[in-house]
Amino acid sequence: MPSKPLYPAYLPTRPDGPSVPIAVPFFEADEPARRANPAKPSLLKAGVTAINVTPRIGTEIRGVQISELSKEGLDELALLAAERGVVVFRDQDFADIGFERQLEIARHYGPLHKHPTMGFPKGTSSEFHVVYADENSGNLRSLLGPRTTYDLWHIDQTFTANIPSTTFFWVLEIPEAGGGDTAFASLTAAYEALSPAFRETLHSLKLRHTSASIGEVRRVGAERAYAEAINATHPLVIKHPVTGKPSLFVSPTIAHAVDGFLPEESEALLSFLNNHIRSLDFGCRLKWEKGSVVIWDQRSVAHTAIPDFKDHERRHMVRMIPYGVKPEPYSK
Ligand SMILES: [Fe+2]
16 A cells, blocks of 8 residues: 555645534525536537446446536536436546636536535635545544444435535545445436335425434434434425436435334335335446546435445545535426
């Protein structure tokens, strides 16, 4: 293992320490994908290859730099992410274009989530979320403690009225012995797999989402996590704001209860749905390569880290999360 990180400027810092979760009051959000040309001429130019990861989710793109896209190209990227759930760009220079340009591109999609606890590069702000593991700082396994498995399906930060949209995640350094992939599940495909009769029973339901997630409870304890929590209620089946398609909007570590249900009823339904979305039928698993940037649409895709890399190895990633609109219920 190299003794020094490849990207020391991106090591996580938090000079003022963690804060409590930050409320985001409702606002009228822009959805850049709505103004995109459906043919995507600024993104999918001659020489660009776009290959399905699976028929249901994911497109892998080669031959274009995100950093060179025009505003129209960035709009088209949001549309492609809405349509395909996840877009992985290979061989990108994105990690090397600097903080300001990275911010400018991510902010094209909306105001960015300010994470209350994750570290950010020195001289930047909590709009950068550095995901970092090495021999000193540990990894997701050490945060969560002993478990049989460590998959932790969720949608990021769904506990506010406006919810995350076109999210950027890029790699700076990959574990030497491999691993640390990220898995994604199409919540539209998960919805479509259900019977019409069962879907109908879900349409009128709402879920309660909380910032007191499993990770936060583990970090500060249940009592404090719930006392400081920010909460929101969203429809269980939402209408995607760009495609209009239904999405089974479950976020297993964050959406903890069905509004109006008794605890046993809620637990039974969420146990089924949370397990249902994990099926390989709906998902894909992306392997990180040097220069990979993954962009996904949080309204129709859940994800999980796969912390299977060796203890003490370095894995260094950065994420940015723009907010989109407040989700609306799906109705046929
Ligand atoms: Fe996440």
